[in-house]
Amino acid sequence: MTGPAPAALLAALRDDAFTARATAWERAGAVPRAAIDELAALGLLGLTVDTAHRGSGTPPAAVTDVHRLVAAASPSLHSLLVVHAMVCHAVRRWASAELRDALLPELATGRMLAAFALTEQQAGADTGALTTTIDRVGDTLRITGTKRWLSFGQIADAYLVFGSTDGRGSCALVDAGAGVRVAVEPVTAGLRAARLARVTFDGATAPASRAVGRPGIGIPFVVTSCLTLGRLYVAAGAVGVAEAALRLAADHAATRAHGGTTLGDRQLVRGLLADAALATDAAARYVRHTAQEIEDREPSAAVTAARAKLLASRAATTATATASRLLGAAGQTEDHPLARLHAAARVHEVIEGPTEVLQDIIAADLLRGRPGTTDRAPSPAAPYRKEDDHRAEH
């Protein structure tokens, strides 16, 4: 992959009008499809797709810059970018050549919006507890099960559904429509406009060619390699949130009069700002390092991405908490941009692997092979083996 993110897209995202629109989406509780289509026309959804399939083939480090910009203004829209990129990745890497060539251009241009359908009521962080079935009957797949908390599931055209086929983990891309019931999830603080859905597949069908990878690799390989990418992008979004909170904190500290001077002249306030700035900067650098590992297909990339997401979501928590303290009462109002950032930081500690699960992965990697340790943590798998690229696993 080569090339920066499209210039017109970057210009649109840096425009103050984008921040104003994002605020309006949060108030209204929905990012409208028309706004997504508009940004998709500038290349928002095709960043990770190669140019032959109508994407921009933007390298991971440059993609994370876009994620930072989007998340700082709209953590809700950012969640669409994350799940859509995960679906594009699964299709690119695990689907048959025909499916890849047919669907990637649709996904890259935003003609097809795709949701990532993994979580179930009893299976959140524990992906081993999925109950959804993807049965194969001749040339048809029959999907039965209910998925929860799907970002943009309310308006998705297709769902990448994870379940099991004959007891083996599998996944398939299923179109919205007959046999697919969509219900609205409760609005989530921080990502009020993310159009979360509970989606029931009630004997929904799809052609067998819509299987993404063969049964047996759906969980250990497709999920884990998608999550590696998802963790990088959530980490990038968390950095965007942390940077936005830090700007609010610094602007306030520099101007708020206090005892004949400003808040920013107080030693204790300077300490808070320095700690938040360091956490944010360290996370930003680690995100770039992770993006490079992913681009270089380093075997360590899965664990590095877990580390990046842990570091960055904590940086966002630190920076938003600092801003919240320094802004005093002004920062506590529901409509203040800080309220959105603060709640988004909390969400970032839960999605794409809660903090404790990431700690488990990181510690297991550290302890692996040492005498006396039990290997009970979820394996991060080997997400970026060069030989898997562009190989259909059917």
Ligand SMILES: Cc1cc2nc3c(=O)[nH]c(=O)nc-3n(C[C@H](O)[C@H](O)[C@H](O)COP(=O)(O)OP(=O)(O)OC[C@H]3O[C@@H](n4cnc5c(N)ncnc54)[C@H](O)[C@@H]3O)c2cc1C
């Ligand atoms: C805004 C938002 C958007 C989302 N979008 C999607 C989406 O698009 N697609 C999708 O499939 N899902 C989505 N989810 C669901 C998300 O992936 C899950 O919330 C996440 O996987 C955690 O699952 P859970 O909420 O069931 O929590 P649980 O799995 O019940 O975990 C709850 C808490 O228990 C602790 N915990 C869990 N496991 C361990 C462990 N092994 N060791 C120690 N402590 C542990 C952690 O503190 C964790 O936060 C979304 C959620 C939110 C809030």
